[in-house]
Amino acid sequence: MFIDARATDQKKIESDICIVGAGAAGITLALALSGKNLRIILLESGGFEPEPDTQALYTGANTGVPYYPLESTRLRYFGGTTGHWGGACWPLQAHEFERRDWVPHSGWPITREDLNPYYVKAQETCEVGPFNYDAEHWSEASDQPELPLGDSRLLTSIYQSSAPPTRFGSRYREDIDQAGDIRALLHANVTQIHRDPLSQTVQHVTTRTLEGKTLTVNSRLFVIATGGMENPRLLLLNDIGNQHDQVGRYFMEHIGIPKATLLLAKDVNTLFYKRTSINGTDIRAGLSLRPEVIKKEQILNTWIGFQLKATPQSRLAHSVDTLKSSIMNGDIPDDFVHHLKTVLRSMRQIYRDRDPAESDDDELGGTGELVEIPVGQQSEQSPNPLSRVTLGDQLDALGQRKIVFDWRLTELDYYSIRRTQEITAAEIGKSDLGRMKIPNPKEPEVWQHPQRISELAQPQGAFHHMGTTRMSTDPQHGVVDSDCKVHGTKNLYMAGSSVFPTCGYQNPTLTIVAMAHRLAEHLAAQFPEQEPT
Ligand SMILES: Cc1cc2nc3c(=O)[nH]c(=O)nc-3n(C[C@H](O)[C@H](O)[C@H](O)COP(=O)(O)OP(=O)(O)OC[C@H]3O[C@@H](n4cnc5c(N)ncnc54)[C@H](O)[C@@H]3O)c2cc1C
Known part of the structure; x- marks a missing residue:
């Protein structure tokens, strides 16, 4: 059922589980918890369509590596940023969950194996194909060969596309409406989270419409699912979970530095590396380094995609x-x-x-000469406590302090991209398939000086906001525990990519949705007395 907070006369609502934010994470959670005899409240800032005044609540300042205006990188209405996501889905790899000696602050307290059953559910929620990311399988199924890379340092890596991308707002609106146990409040901006310091329990949250109407929601459990920048903002605004100054730190994005090109023989188009639909699953293949090469080189992970016509x-x-x-x-x-x-x-x-x-x-596909193909890359950023979201002095229309965003990259981030390009170029050359041109004649120097590379080849973000309420079993090094519960609270949880301790190169939403399914199971288990309806 939907209720417009602007139109209701209710002042107080009681629930068992209160979810703040109806994007990919919040909608997945609400639906996964439905049918378990629980009273679920879903609080959403926007309505069914984008509205300029609500979207303006997302404005803030950028002080770090140049970035997009903050309000253009996420959407504040029912369905959240899936209203314009691209639909690329892939799981993190097993080795990306591990602690890597050469990546400070790396290592998840959970493993890829722990997430596997939830990835299977996430594939369904995101409306992609079977949970199979084995490039060889899809290449055989498509009858299109991979590059003959042999025992080189490269691998073919694929992602699946939700095509057309699942817009969580429109796709799941009716399911939410029909669920007798979910009440979704629209235009309900959560502004205050009331935590009792003695019992370490959140007792209620306050919502406010832009017109000034307020409402209180009491609940046994609360989940904040407002995206990778708003999640830390809400905690900072309410001074929750920040006893060790961890909230908002370790912001990570996926980094793209354009400009490499590949010179390949014209018959590349018969290979596997363009977007292809195979038995109804939309696949796109690219290259990455083998895990053992990443380890030997002590670098971060990168995906290389050919922008084929x-x-x-x-x-x-x-x-x-x-x-x-x-x-x-x-x-x-x-x-x-x-x-x-x-x-x-x-x-x-x-x-x-x-x-x-x-x-x-x-068209590609002729014979003879070489064709110049732009090469795109998406790279992992290392967790860096200085890369962060804080609160500024400017206030939004609800009187809440706006975000100051300071995106910072380290030498390891730049070096990893550079080194991956070098290795890819060497392997492509060795395989006699063609040649890869990598940018900037004086590269070795340039790549050792991060400031200069950003002048020459501006890093671009991919609109993926991660790491700002990171998971760690130690409250001194993270904000949530391995169940996504905020340290120092008994009943407050975070959902979304803000809990990722490291981010791989893979777009985050499939993992966000998998973790939301996992969290739903954990929350439901806290109501053993409830029989499913
Ligand atoms: C152009 C673009 C392309 C993208 N392409 C891809 C892609 O191909 N693959 C991929 O994996 N990811 C992609 N992403 C990222 C993807 O959209 C996000 O990872 C995903 O939407 C995050 O889900 P979420 O639920 O955590 O946050 P969101 O989807 O942003 O949802 C947060 C929700 O919280 C609500 N909210 C915020 N503050 C409050 C408050 N105070 N009170 C109540 N409600 C509040 C918002 O209105 C919103 O509905 C893309 C993003 C962009 C911008």
């Missing part, structure tokens, strides 16, 4: 798949006309290409 066949398959899955769900996709035109154009082109006299020379 789509063929008419791949465009046709993608558009047909998109139309098919939307229509089977009873929807007309937003970009219906675009996909229809793509289907018609691609079919015409495929037909025309059967006659060599009319074939299009620009």
Whole structure:
């Protein structure tokens, strides 16, 4: 059931579990807890559509590595930032959970094996294919070979795409509405979290609409799921969990530094490295370093993707798949006309290409000369206590202090990208497939001086906000324990990528959703007296 906080006369609500924030994490949690005879409250700042005044609550200041305006990197309405996410899904790798001697502050208190059952559920929630990220499997299934990398230092690594990307707000709106045990309050901004220091228990939270209407929610358990920047902001605003000055520190993003290019033989397009739909699962392949190479080199993990031009066949398959899955769900996709035109154009082109006299020379897939292909990369950032979110003096429309965001990169971050490019270039050259051009003639010097590299090749973030309420069994080194409970509290939990101690190179949402399923199980187990309905 949905309730608009602007329109209700209720002043107080009682619940068993109160979830703050209805994005990927909050919606997953609420639905996973439904049907267990619990009273669930979902508090959401926005409505069903973006609203400028609500979105403006996300503004803040940037003082570190140049970054996007903060309000453009996340969305504040029902469904959260999945309203414009790209849908790329992949799990973290087992070795990324381990402590690495050369990465300060690395190591999760849980393992990839602990998360595996929840990744299976997350695949379903994010509407991707089976929980199988074995490149060899998908390459064989697609009949498209991998690069013949042999025993080189490189691996083919793939991700799956939620296509079209699951918009949690529209996809799960009806499920929330129909669930008799979920009450979702819209336009309900949580501003205060009332924690009793003696019992270390959160007793209630206060919500406020932009018009000034307030409401109190009492609950046995509370979960904050407001995204990687707002999660620390809410804790800092309420002075909770910060007894060791850990809240807001260790902010991590995935780093892209553009400009490398690959010169490959034209027949690369018959290989596995473009976006392909295989048995209804959208796959994209790229390269990464083998775990043992990362360890030997003492660097961070990076994914290298080739920005290949789509063929008419791949465009046709993608558009047909998109139309098919939307229509089977009873929807007309937003970009219906675009996909229809793509289907018609691609079919015409495929037909025309059967006659060599009319074939299009620009397409990859011809013979002979080398083609220049831009190379994109997405790299892991190391956890760094100086890279952080704090509170400034400026106030938002609710009278709450805005964020000051200070994104900082270390020499290990820059060196790891540089070294991965060097190794990739050497291996591509050795395999005789082509050559990789990496930027900047005076690179060795440049890469040892982080300030200079950012002048030459501006690092870009990927809109992934991680690490700011990190998980650690030791309260001196983290904000939440291995169950995502805030240290120093008995009933307050955090959900989302703010709890990641390290971030790999993989886009975070599949892991956020898997961890939300795990947390739901943990929370439900605290109500043993409740029988499922
Ligand atoms: C352009 C873009 C592309 C992306 N592409 C990908 C991708 O391909 N793959 C991937 O894995 N990730 C991608 N992401 C990141 C992805 O969108 C996020 O990881 C994901 O949405 C985070 O989920 P969340 O639930 O933690 O936070 P959000 O989805 O941001 O949800 C937070 C919710 O909390 C609400 N809220 C905030 N403050 C309050 C408050 N005080 N009171 C009540 N409610 C509040 C917000 O309104 C929002 O609904 C992308 C992001 C962007 C911007």
